[in-house]
Amino acid sequence: MNDPIISIKDLSFTYASDEEEGSGPAIAGLDLDIEAGSFVAIVGRNGSGKSTLAKNLNALLLPSGGAVCVAGMRTDDEDRLWDIRKTVGMVFQNPDNQLVSSVVEDDVAFGPENLGVDPAEIRKRVDAALNAVSMYEHRKKGPHLLSGGQKQRVAIAGVLAMEPECIVFDEPTAMLDPSGRKEIMEIIESLHREGKTVVLITHFMDEAARADRVVVMNRGKIMMDGTPREVFSHAEELSGLNLELPFAAELAAMLRRDGLDVPADIIDEEGLADWLCASK
Ligand code: ADP
Ligand code: MG
Numbered sequence: 001m002n003d004p005i006i007s008i009k010d011l012s013f014t015y016a017s018d019e020e021e022g023s024g025p026a027i028a029g030l031d032l033d034i035e036a037g038s039f040v041a042i043v044g045r046n047g048s049g050k051s052t053l054a055k056n057l058n059a060l061l062l063p064s065g066g067a068v069c070v071a072g073m074r075t076d077d078e079d080r081l082w083d084i085r086k087t088v089g090m091v092f093q094n095p096d097n098q099l100v101s102s103v104v105e106d107d108v109a110f111g112p113e114n115l116g117v118d119p120a121e122i123r124k125r126v127d128a129a130l131n132a133v134s135m136y137e138h139r140k141k142g143p144h145l146l147s148g149g150q151k152q153r154v155a156i157a158g159v160l161a162m163e164p165e166c167i168v169f170d171e172p173t174a175m176l177d178p179s180g181r182k183e184i185m186e187i188i189e190s191l192h193r194e195g196k197t198v199v200l201i202t203h204f205m206d207e208a209a210r211a212d213r214v215v216v217m218n219r220g221k222i223m224m225d226g227t228p229r230e231v232f233s234h235a236e237e238l239s240g241l242n243l244e245l246p247f248a249a250e251l252a253a254m255l256r257r258d259g260l261d262v263p264a265d266i267i268d269e270e271g272l273a274d275w276l277c278a279s280k
Pocket of ligand 1: 015016017018025026044045046047048049050051052053
């Protein structure tokens with residue numbers, strides 16, 4: 001394993017309002033190392049603590065117990081706050097909440113401007129970031145003229161312009177139509193190929209199946225952690241956690257019930273098609 005870019009030790013987090021009501025912690029004693037350059041998907045039912053974990057990864061929330069280290073910096077070290085935010089960028093579900101300017105390119109420049117990057121360098125970064133998400137031609141437009149998928153691409157460009165080593169996506173496709181969703185997944189996969197560390201929180205199991213590693217959360221803890229093949233071969237445990245399987249794995253399970261000897265580790269359409277053709 002490469003060095004972890006994010007190292008989480010015995011993390012607990014309790015919201016102040018939950019403490020008053022006596023409800024439990026949102027994160028309860030969680031350990032997780034995220035390898036530099038890896039693509040990790042995090043899945044789990046609503047309320048399992050995924051977003052709370054995400055916000056602990058770049059000091060939007062600070063641990064109630066335990067510690068989160070980003071590239072060797074503890075997130076509760078106030079002096080390192082901007083270095084931490086520069087290292088780990090965050091993309092959320094609703095692009096409307098992430099766009100702040102009335103012109104696309106100004107929006108993308110907002111992050112590096114706040115970091116005090118010099119103007120010539122900002123220009124370069126904005127153009128590169130808009131090209132990376134195929135939005136350069138729309139750079140002079142108002143964000144309100146864009147589709148949901150395009151707005152989310154601009155939000156991603158805004159994060160890219162800060163040149164983070166790691167990007168955490170919290171359900172980035174949840175509000176998009178299928179074509180917008182596909183575009184965002186393609187961008188996420190290309191960022192990973194180019195060497196970024198990617199953490200993708202999603203409730204689409206087909207998206208999670210494309211990661212190197214799938215972490216399953218429940219009640220603020222990690223229930224499973226492995227390759228997509230390993231995790232999605234535990235259909236019963238997942239269904240006990242109210243989680244589905246990727247479409248191809250679901251279909252493979254149906255074929256098995258009908259008497260075909262489909263292996264349990266088939267999780268994508270390509271694998272299923274290959275197996276069916278080979279077993280004709
Ligand atoms: P997920 O993203 O997996 O749906 P969250 O991290 O949003 O889960 O929520 C985990 C738990 O923390 C839930 O019980 C939720 O009700 C609670 N929670 C989330 N955000 C807040 C908040 N701002 N204030 C109080 N409780 C919260
Ligand atoms: Mg959430």
